[in-house]
């Protein structure tokens with residue numbers, strides 16, 4: 001009998017470390033002589049994470065929206081096309097951090113009705129510090145979405161443990177165990193794990209609360225609270241294309257001072273005071289800048305993802321940094 005194609009879903013909140021893990025998994029499969037392929041979904045209009053994946057890896061991109069919100073058929077079609085065109089040995093679907101994984105599970109299982117694909121597991125990456133903060137405040141749509149991503153995982157990576165202490169690690173591990181009694185919990189920094197240990201730890205995909213999820217979806221359609229599908233309809237993305245380079249220090253300050261409801265940002269920028277271009281990352285109030293020489297034509301662009309933030313406010317600031325708007329007048333002190 002023809003062997004079925006293993007498919008993994010990578011889930012986890014925005015900026016938790018999914019792409020970091022994806023890079024490790026791809027590396028692992030390639031050293032085993034396998035041909036992995038990726039389906040990447042981004043809320044912004046450009047695939048910046050894709051730049052971090054080696055060009056030889058076949059990739060299908062679904063940009064500008066969340067796969068769990070577009071029709072399931074779209075993902076199913078992408079998967080079918082990718083399999084036919086590239087004949088991979090393994091496929092990873094990296095969902096936007098705002099996606100509800102159960103919808104993606106559905107799309108993959110739908111594909112397996114007419115293709116030899118087998119959903120091997122749903123890996124959820126958790127930002128330990130971010131979850132801990134939300135758990136302590138116990139509210140908000142982000143909290144509910146994280147909870148959902150954790151509940152249906154077949155293995156959980158408790159990532160960014162460098163940002164919490166041992167007691168906090170114990171506290172958050174107990175929370176994960178409470179929400180998901182079945183999945184293995186693997187603590188990590190930068191998703192540094194033995195891929196064998198990770199893949200070996202994957203049980204089946206836990207969809208036992210599928211019925212209650214369906215119920216929630218219907219509730220969402222009825223406009224009631226506590227929805228699953230609509231759990232992230234508050235999430236928005238703003239994509240900014242730069243026409244001019246900006247000053248590196250001013251830009252770093254801008255990133256550092258991003259409003260709190262922007263919880264993820266990333267982009268490629270050219271500075272007028274450095275020779276190289278930079279890939280910048282911002283996740284849960286931590287920023288990272290990395291020199292980059294992108295292959296092919298890649299514009300200078302930044303994507304901001306968050307809840308109900310003012311995209312026009314960000315745009316104005318960025319235009320100022322680019323000197324496309326006059327600088328803000330210095331605050332005038334009132335003299336008595």
Ligand SMILES: Nc1nc2c(ncn2[C@@H]2O[C@H](COP(=O)(O)OP(=O)(O)OP(=O)(O)O)[C@@H](O)[C@H]2O)c(=O)[nH]1
Nearest residue numbers: 014015016017018019020097160189190281283288
């Ligand atoms: N401190 C710390 N930072 C990390 C760790 N793992 C990843 N990061 C950083 O967190 C940022 C986001 O990591 P990604 O792997 O891009 O996260 P993601 O989940 O793919 O992000 P989205 O695709 O936007 O949802 C990057 O700047 C990483 O370098 C970790 O264990 N500790």
